[in-house]
Amino acid sequence: MDFIISHKKNILDRYGKEKGSRIISLIQELAERKDGTALFLDSLPDEFNTFSFLKNVEPHLFKEFIDTVDNDSTEEGSILIVGGHTIIPFYNVANPTLDEDDEILTDAPYASRDEHFLIPQRMVGRIPDADSEQDDFFIDIIKRTIRYYDLTNGYQKSFGYSASIWKEASRAVFDTISDGIQMRCCPPLSSNELKKEWLEKKYLYFNLHGVKETAHWYGQRGPGDPPEFPAFPIAITPDEVPELKRSCVYTEACYGAWIFGKSVEESLALKFLSRGAIAFVGSTAIAYGPPSPPSREADLIGKYFLAYVENNVPFGDALKNAKVDFARTMIREQGFLDDDDKKTLLEFQLYGDPSLSYI
Secondary structure, three states: OOEEEEOHHHHHHHHHHHHHHHHHHHHHHHHHHHOOEEEEOOOOOHHHOOOOOOOOOOHHHHHHHHHHHHHHOOOOOEEEEEOOOOOOOOEEEEOOOOOOOOEEEEOHHHHOOOOOOOOOOOEEEEEOOOOOOOHHHHHHHHHHHHHHOOOOOOOOOEEEEEEHHHHHHHHHHHOOOOOOOOOEEEOOOOOOOOOHHHHOOOEEEEEOEEOOOOOOEEOOOOOOOOOOOOOOOEEEOHHHOOOOOOEEEEEOOOOOOOOOOOOHHHOHHHHHHHOOEEEEEEEOOOOOOOOOOOOOHHHHHHHHHHHHHHOOOOHHHHHHHHHHHHHHHHHHHHOOOOHHHHHHHHHEEEEOOOOOOOO
């Protein structure tokens, strides 16, 4: 069974009665289109009367609720959270590494049936909203998700874009979906030369720098590049994102999935979704990966994820399986999960309906 979960009061408080009611109706329409069940946390059926989310949604209690819903279901399904951090909060998890991130905002615990959160056992995705003034984005993205169930046409081929310093590591990932297509690098390419039509592809893969403060992703000059190349040129901004047709985006950029307090023009994740990406996978924190093969951390999860999607596995299952395969590989090779591995498992999120696929 597929469950679509949101919170009526939080939607109405944020968007007002008229638009809030429209959003709630669209969520119910999406549930019907998916042949799933819509659950609003502040008006749950009697069978869940041990849970109370009338005043607020505590992430640990919400996880317990998902565990209960999952345990009571007689068939394997998915969990689709509808709303951003102010409607249904992300879980706040301590950062297992010693980098600058104090914490990780993540949906990973909601995908896990145990208390350690690292290994997912179910499909979870989220349709986020943007800054409160952009209520049309939220309405539009739910409508788009409903339409995705009727659309079969879309792009073919792939686009890959990497910081020059990571081009060898990136090629190892992009080869999963490249079908011989050349990957582009920044530098020498920058946002000024990036053509929108290049991004009109089925798969969009990025291995670039990202920061919380801006929506831009950046390249980096590599050791063998000409010295006149800029050190950290802007690789892509929201202005370069074209209208898309059911594209799947995977980015290794640090904070590539950081949407908190951001408008559509302040987040490439939100921009890609607003333009028609059917799925977006990225990190809400500092991400890790090697400069060259073999693939590790974000590279390896990306390689596994894209391979599953290429084989028509639903996006939620693809990310779940990719994380499981990543954990198995690292335990087999080094005997344990190190702190970077743990962070990688926690920080990568799926924005989009987890039950959708390219079938």
